Each structure stands twice: as C-alpha cells, then as structure tokens.
Amino acid sequence: MTAEMYAEFAVREAREVSPVYERLASAVSRDEVLLGLLAGLPAAKRQPNLLFGVVRLLGGPVEHPAEFHDFAVAHWPEIEAEMRVRITQTNEAGRCAVLLPLLAALPQPLALLEVGASAGLCLYPDRYGYRYGDRAVGTGEPVLTCAATDLTLPAEPPRVVWRAGLDLNPLDVTDPADIGWLDALIWPEHEHRRARLRAAAAVVAAEPPLLVRGDLVDAPPALAAQAPAGAILVVFHTSVLHLVPEPRRAAFAAVVSGLPGHWIANEGAGVLAYDALPPPPTAGSLHVLALDGRPMAWTRSHGEELIWFS
Numbered sequence: 130m131t132a133e134m135y136a137e138f139a140v141r142e143a144r145e146v147s148p149v150y151e152r153l154a155s156a157v158s159r160d161e162v163l164l165g166l167l168a169g170l171p172a173a174k175r176q177p178n179l180l181f182g183v184v185r186l187l188g189g190p191v192e193h194p195a196e197f198h199d200f201a202v203a204h205w206p207e208i209e210a211e212m213r214v215r216i217t218q219t220n221e222a223g224r225c226a227v228l229l230p231l232l233a234a235l236p237q238p239l240a241l242l243e244v245g246a247s248a249g250l251c252l253y254p255d256r257y258g259y260r261y262g263d264r265a266v267g268t269g270e271p272v273l274t275c276a277a278t279d280l281t282l283p284a285e286p287p288r289v290v291w292r293a294g295l296d297l298n299p300l301d302v303t304d305p306a307d308i309g310w311l312d313a314l315i316w317p318e319h320e321h322r323r324a325r326l327r328a329a330a331a332v333v334a335a336e337p338p339l340l341v342r343g344d345l346v347d348a349p350p351a352l353a354a355q356a357p358a359g360a361i362l363v364v365f366h367t368s369v370l371h372l373v374p375e376p377r378r379a380a381f382a383a384v385v386s387g388l389p390g391h392w393i394a395n396e397g398a399g400v401l402a403y404d405a406l407p408p409p410p411t412a413g414s415l416h417v418l419a420l421d422g423r424p425m426a427w428t429r430s431h432g433e434e435l436i437w438f439s
C-alpha cells in the first residue's frame with residue numbers, strides 16, 4: 130500500500146511539476162528499507178509530502194535519492210518523531226486565484242471561514258493581485274498568476290469584512306518555526322512559491338485573522354455564528370479533505386450544507402462525490418472546484434490553472 134502511494138504520487142502529483150519529487154517518490158516506492166521504516170507509522174502519516182517536508186525541515190537532501198536514503202536511515206528517530214506530530218499544512222496563497230471568480234460573483238460583502246486554514250494565507254483573496262493571461266484583477270501583492278479557460282473574469286476582487294480560519298494546528302506567520310515548516314512543504318524547484326509565501330505572510334501579519342483550533346465537523350457552527358450580520362458567509366476549503374477519513378468527510382459535508390450562506394470546495398477529484406463530471410481535459414492530478422455542492426471547474430492543486438466547465 131505505501132509503495133503504491135509513492136509510485137502514484139510520482140506519476141500523478143509530481144510528474145511535470147517537480148522532477149526532484151518525481152524521482153524521489155519513485156525511488157522510495159522501491160526502497161524496501163525506507164518502506165519498512167514507514168510501516169511503523171500510522172497509515173495517515175506515511176504520505177510523501179509529509180516525509181519529504183520533514184526531511185527538508187531537518188536539513189536533509191532530497192535532490193538525490195541515494196543521499197536521501199542515507200540521511201533518512203541515519204536520522205530516522207528524529208524524522209519519525211516529527212512525522213508523528215506534524216501534518217501537511219501547505220498554505221498556498223496561489224489557490225486564491227481559482228477561488229476568486231466564485232467569491233467575486235457572490236452577493237457582497239463576504240464573511241470568509243476557511244476550514245483547514247493553516248496560517249490563513251487563503252483568507253485574503255481581496256488583498257492580492259491576480260493575472261489571468263493578459264488580464265489583471267486587483268492591484269495587491271503578491272500577484273497570483275493563473276491560466277483560465279472558458280471563464281468570464283470579475284472586474285475586481287471581492288469585498289471581505291470578516292475572516293476566520295479553523296485548523297487542528299493553526300500556524301502563526303510571525304513565528305519563524307511555523308514559517309519554516311510552510312517553507313519546507315514547498316516543493317524544491319518552486320522558488321516562485323517561496324517568494325509568494327513571504328509576500329502573503331506579510332499581508333497576513335499586518336492584519337491577522339481569527340484562527341481557531343478545532344475539528345472540521347464539531348467547530349464550524351459556533352465559529353460561523355460569529356460572522357457579522359449583513360455579510361454573506363462563505364465556508365471554503367482547498368486540498369484538505371483528502372486527509373480526512375471518508376465518514377468524517379460525509380459528516381462535514383452535512384454540517385457545512387446546513388450553515389447559512391455558501392460552501393466552496395476545491396478538492397482532488399474523487400474526494401467528494403458528485404453526480405457527474407466532464408472528462409478531465411489533461412492527465413495528472415486535478416481538483417474539482419464546486420459551489421454549494423455543484424461542480425464548476427477543474428483546477429490545478431496550487432491554483433496555477435482553472436478550466437471552467439462549459
């Protein structure tokens with residue numbers, strides 16, 4: 130099972146996105162020593178992004194599989210300890226580029242509640258700038274780029290009057306250790322995402338959101354109740370539910386569907402059940418962007434592409 134997970138990650142997630150991680154994940158999928166060490170962890174803790182991020186956090190090499198193997202074996206007690214207490218919390222502000230068209234089309238102003246918020250970087254879609262091909266929206270920094278197909282773009286970003294995030298382990302952008310973990314989770318070749326992380330963190334630090342520690346099924350109703358009157362509540366999440374067991378996903382969907390306002394989901398294909406989806410336009414890993422349970426578009430996991438359903 131673990132070997133297959135790493136082999137699939139190499140092909141579906143990393144190919145043409147991160148040659149380093151494609152090569153590394155493929156090697157781990159055939160490495161009986163590392164697979165044996167990973168077998169001592171709970172199944173949810175064996176995922177490639179968590180292992181690779183922890184090794185990078187500890188200063189280990191990821192560019193060459195043989196060096197990675199030697200480091201991981203030599204430092205396995207430290208790696209295992211970190212993997213047991215950490216979760217993948219990639220906080221990619223670029224995902225706001227695929228959320229923006231839906232958010233801007235809703236009645237304004239908005240009260241945003243992000244589930245799986247990490248450090249809250251995706252709670253500021255109104256503060257960033259965007260470029261879709263040759264079309265610009267907004268004037269903020271960082272500027273988030275996204276290839277958009279079959280989409281009428283908004284004239285301006287949404288108006289947000291309240292923002293709150295829910296996470297099992299909220300991160301603080303002013304804490305160097307938390308920023309270090311977010312940096313370690315960015316794939317090796319993606320220097321543009323590292324620069325974007327720092328720029329987005331500066332936006333968040335200037336006006337921190339309300340971040341609450343809690344479970345995605347139990348906590349949303351009480352947090353949603355704090356949204357100001359007169360604002361349209363939008364509960365949203367991106368690349369979160371694949372970490373949640375299926376029964377809890379269903380429970381979460383039932384809870385969020387019962388809240389006032391709207392629900393935006395941006396999750397990997399197959400994570401949430403939809404009646405029908407068009408054929409995927411390309412190979413590789415795609416997410417489904419949905420509004421109130423209705424699928425609207427294919428997206429790439431870091432917000433780099435949005436393909437609207439016709």
